[in-house]
C-alpha cells in the first residue's frame with residue numbers, strides 16, 4: 001500500500017480545512033443534516049474529493065477505503081452517454097444504504113459535456129431521493145442555472161497551522177513523533193496542496209529512517225526509536 005493510501009483520512013476528524021464554516025458544512029452533510037446537491041470548488045489539492053468521499057462514507061456507514069464505486073470523474077469518463085447507470089445505482093443504494101438515501105460523487109464536473117450536465121439537471125430536479133456531490137477547480141465553467149440548484153461551497157487551500165495537527169498525527173503513526181516547531185519547519189515552503197503535504201511527510205519519513213535500524217510499521221515504513229535531524233525541501237529539521 002502506498003504511503004498516501006495508508007494515511008488517507010479515515011474519519012471526518014482526519015480532514016483538514018482552512019475555513020471552520022466549510023468544515024461545519026461538511027460535518028452537516030456527513031451527519032445527514034444537509035442533503036441539497038453540493039458543489040465543492042477550489043484550488044487543486046485543497047481536499048474537495050476527500051471531503052466528498054468522507055460525507056458518503058459517513059452516510060453509508062462504510063469505511064472510506066471500502067466505498068463502492070460511486071464516483072464518476074468528468075475528466076476520465078469521456079465515453080459516458082447518460083446517467084442511466086447512476087439512476088439504477090440510486091435505486092439499489094436506497095435499498096441497502098443505512099442512510100436510506102443515495103449518494104453519487106462527480107469529480108471534475110466542469111469536464112462533463114453540456115449535454116451530460118443538462119441530463120444531470122433533469123436527474124437532480126426530478127429525483128429528490130439522492131444527493132449528488134460534485135467537485136471542480138473551475139466553478140466559472142458551470143452555468144448559473146446549474147449552480148443555483150446546488151449548495152456551492154469554496155474549499156480553500158489550508159495553511160500550515162491548519163495541517164499541523166494532521167502532520168503530527170501521521171508522523172506519530174509512523175513512529176516519528178515531531179514537535180510543533182519541527183513540523184512548522186518541515187512545512188516551511190508548503191504551498192497548500194494536500195498532495196504536497198503527504199509527499200513531504202513521506203519524504204521526511206523516508207529520510208529519517210535508514211533501513212539498518214528500527215521495526216517495520218503497518219505501512220511498511222521502518223520505525224526508528226528516535227528521529228534524527230534531516231533536510232527536506234532544502235530545510236534542515
Ligand SMILES: Nc1ncnc2c1ncn2[C@@H]1O[C@H](COP(=O)(O)OP(=O)(O)OP(=O)(O)O)[C@@H](O)[C@H]1O
Nearest residue numbers: 007008014015016044045046047048049050194195
Ligand atoms: N486530511 C488529509 N490527510 C491525509 N491525506 C489527505 C488529506 N486530505 C487529502 N489528502 C490527500 O491529498 C490528496 C489530494 O486530496 P484531494 O484529492 O481530496 O484534493 P482535491 O481538492 O480533490 O484535488 P483536485 O483539485 O486535484 O481534484 C489525496 O491523495 C488525498 O488522499
Ligand SMILES: [Mg+2]
Nearest residue numbers: 048049107135
Ligand atoms: Mg479532486
